[in-house]
Amino acid sequence: xxxxxxxxxxxxxxxxxxxxxxxxxxxxxxxxxxxIPEISPGRDKxxxxxxxxxxxxxHLKLAEIxxxxxxxxxxxxxxxxxxxxxxxxxWLRTNNKETEYRNERTRRLAELNISEMWEIFRxxxxxxxxxxxxxxxxxxxxxxxxxxxxxxxxxxxxxxxHKDFVYILTKIGSKGLxxxxxxxxxxxxxxxxxxxxxxxxxxxxxxxxxxxxESLNNTVADAGLKMEILSALYxxxxxxYQKDIEMGLTDDNVVARQAAARSMILLNQPSTNKMxxxxxxxxxxxxxxIVQALKIHTDKNAVDNLVSMxxxxxxxxxxxxxxxxxxxxxxxxLADGLAxxxxxLLIDTEIPNHEDRVLIVQLIRKPALIKQIVAADPxxxxxxxxxxxxxxxxxxxxxxxxxxxxxxxxxxNVPNEPEE
Numbered sequence: 001x002x003x004x005x006x007x008x009x010x011x012x013x014x015x016x017x018x019x020x021x022x023x024x025x026x027x028x029x030x031x032x033x034x035x036i037p038e039i040s041p042g043r044d045k046x047x048x049x050x051x052x053x054x055x056x057x058x059h060l061k062l063a064e065i066x067x068x069x070x071x072x073x074x075x076x077x078x079x080x081x082x083x084x085x086x087x088x089x090x091w092l093r094t095n096n097k098e099t100e101y102r103n104e105r106t107r108r109l110a111e112l113n114i115s116e117m118w119e120i121f122r123x124x125x126x127x128x129x130x131x132x133x134x135x136x137x138x139x140x141x142x143x144x145x146x147x148x149x150x151x152x153x154x155x156x157x158x159x160x161x162h163k164d165f166v167y168i169l170t171k172i173g174s175k176g177l178x179x180x181x182x183x184x185x186x187x188x189x190x191x192x193x194x195x196x197x198x199x200x201x202x203x204x205x206x207x208x209x210x211x212x213x214e215s216l217n218n219t220v221a222d223a224g225l226k227m228e229i230l231s232a233l234y235x236x237x238x239x240x241y242q243k244d245i246e247m248g249l250t251d252d253n254v255v256a257r258q259a260a261a262r263s264m265i266l267l268n269q270p271s272t273n274k275m276x277x278x279x280x281x282x283x284x285x286x287x288x289x290i291v292q293a294l295k296i297h298t299d300k301n302a303v304d305n306l307v308s309m310x311x312x313x314x315x316x317x318x319x320x321x322x323x324x325x326x327x328x329x330x331x332x333x334l335a336d337g338l339a340x341x342x343x344x345l346l347i348d349t350e351i352p353n354h355e356d357r358v359l360i361v362q363l364i365r366k367p368a369l370i371k372q373i374v375a376a377d378p379x380x381x382x383x384x385x386x387x388x389x390x391x392x393x394x395x396x397x398x399x400x401x402x403x404x405x406x407x408x409x410x411x412x413n414v415p416n417e418p419e420e
Contacts, residue, residue, distance in 0.1 A: 039063035039073055046076055047128040052084035053091070075119035078112065081105040082133040112141055117148050125158040135164055139171045146172065146179035153193045166200060174206040181212055195228045195255060202232035210236050224255025231263040242267055249278045249286075257281060261289035265296050272299035279305040288318040295325040300334040307341065310363075311349070311356050319356070323363045330368035339364055339372035343382050347389040354396040361402045365409055374413055383410045 042059030045051040060080055063073040081104045084092065092098040112120075117138075124134045138145045149165045152158050158165075169176060180201055184194045201209050210233060217229045227248045230241045245267065248260030261278065264270050276299065278290045287309070294302050306329075309322045329335035342364050351357050363369060373382050390403045 039067060039076070042080075043072075043076060046080050046083065047123065047126075047130060050083065050087070050129045052080040052130075053088055056080045056084065071115045072119050074108065074111075075116045075123065078105065078108040078116070078137060079120070079123065079130050079134055081108065082137055083130045086133055086136075109137065109140060112137075114148060117141075117145060121148070121152060121158050121161060124161040124164055127160055131164075135168060138168045142172055143176050143179055146176050146183075150179070150183045150189075150193070150197070153196060154189060166196070166203075169200050170203045173204050174208070177201065177204065177206060177209055177212075181209075184216065191222055191225055192255070194225055195259070198225070198228040198232050202235045205236065207236055210238065222255075223251055223253035224259060227251070227253075227256040227259035231259050231266075234263065235266060239268065242270070246270055246274055249274055249281075254283050254286070257283060257286045258289070261286045261293070264290060264293035267297075270297055272297055272302065275299075276302045276305055279309065284315045284318055287314055288321055291318060291321040291325050295321075295328050298329065298332065298334055300329070303329060303335050303338065307338075307345070310360055311345075311351050311353070316355060319359055323359055326363060327366045327368060330366065330372065337372070339369040340376055340380060340382060342369070343373075343386060347385055347393070354399050357394070357396070357399045358402055361399065361406055365402070365406045370409060370413055373410060383407070383414050386410070 038059040042055045042063055045059065046055035056077065060073060060077045064070055064077060067073050081101050085098075085101055085105060089098065092101055120134055120137065124131065124138075128134075138149075146169065149169060152165065153162070169180065180197050183189050184197045184201075189197075198213075201213070213229050213233050213236070217226065217233070220226050220229065227245070230244050230248075234241045234245060245260050245263050248256050249264075251257050251260065257278075261281075264275055270293070272294070275290050275294055275297065279287055279294075279302070281287055281290070291306065291309070294306070303326070306322050306326050310319060314322070326335060326338065330338050342360055345351075346357060346360050346364075351360075364373075376382055386403065387407055390400065390407060394400055394403060
């Protein structure tokens with residue numbers, strides 16, 4: 001018996017080892033199932049793929065139960081119910097889920113707390129496909145989102161969401177005026193945040209804000225904030241401040257000049273002479289606002305300064321606005337000869353920045369400018385000059401591309417130039 005047992009010992013050991021391995025594997029699998037966080041796949045399905053229903057039913061409901069810190073799960077669920085209602089209504093009705101989802105959204109929106117709002121702000125800042133639903137959640141929540149949004153402005157957090165925050169506060173509208181004025185009146189609020197809040201108040205457009213704005217105007221010392229207040233009051237109907245706003249274009253305070261420049265587009269027949277001079281302001285945002293205003297308050301005397309901006313140190317956004325304004329002037333007959341002038345600028349001037357050259361060519365290609373080339377003196381040979389520049393001088397591939405498109409356009413529209 002002893003000999004038999006010794007012979008079987010290796011086999012027994014193997015059998016025990018196999019059993020232990022199997023038990024470990026099964027228990028490991030169960031543990032793995034337990035530790036896989038449901039919130040991760042739920043988040044990915046919702047934010048990455050827009051699969052709100054799958055995210056809710058397969059992951060996020062469980063995540064809300066399992067997670068110790070439930071803020072993210074609850075924020076994601078509110079977004080998921082909102083997204084499903086906006087994108088999958090047909091499926092929800094067919095499967096008798098619409099009422100359930102609406103009730104869940106309503107309940108969760110009412111229960112939305114500050115911690116969950118921060119989670120929603122973070123998601124909004126990340127720019128996902130559920131963006132419009134997140135924005136609508138915050139609009140529907142109403143006044144209670146204003147303090148955390150204001151704090152985000154103050155702390156300079158969630159920068160990608162700031163434009164959305166402005167839209168949200170504007171849509172909340174008159175109901176939020178008390179909170180907005182509270183932020184403005186708080187001595188610890190930075191001036192630039194106060195400026196932004198005043199612009200939002202003006203955007204809301206409620207005349208009931210005028211009295212409080214007038215009171216502020218009588219007490220504030222900062223020139224930039226004062227100009228924002230005057231601009232807001234003008235927008236709310238007090239036209240007596242137009243001259244003060246126009247004087248703001250030459251203020252030493254750059255924020256005051258920015259506020260005044262933004263207001264030009266809204267004024268009734270402002271001085272275009274002052275606006276044209278302001279095109280040389282050292283601040284790019286001031287110049288951008290004036291370029292946009294000159295598209296509305298047109299003056300052919302602005303053309304020279306506008307053309308010079310195509311190659312100066314203005315930002316690309318400002319130069320794009322210049323292109324739009326000059327094209328408008330060509331369309332309404334205030335920029336005769338502009339096409340020839342731009343062609344000569346391109347071929348006779350050393351323009352180091354290829355993006356400037358691209359914009360000039362794109363402007364020349366506008367239908368109004370093509371018409372000018374068609375009507376130009378044939379002996380000017382403008383298409384030939386462009387072709388010669390394209391062939392012999394321009395080396396940048398991007399500029400080559402837009403120039404090629406322009407030359408094809410001209411070949412369709414411009415008769416052959418006379419032989420020299």
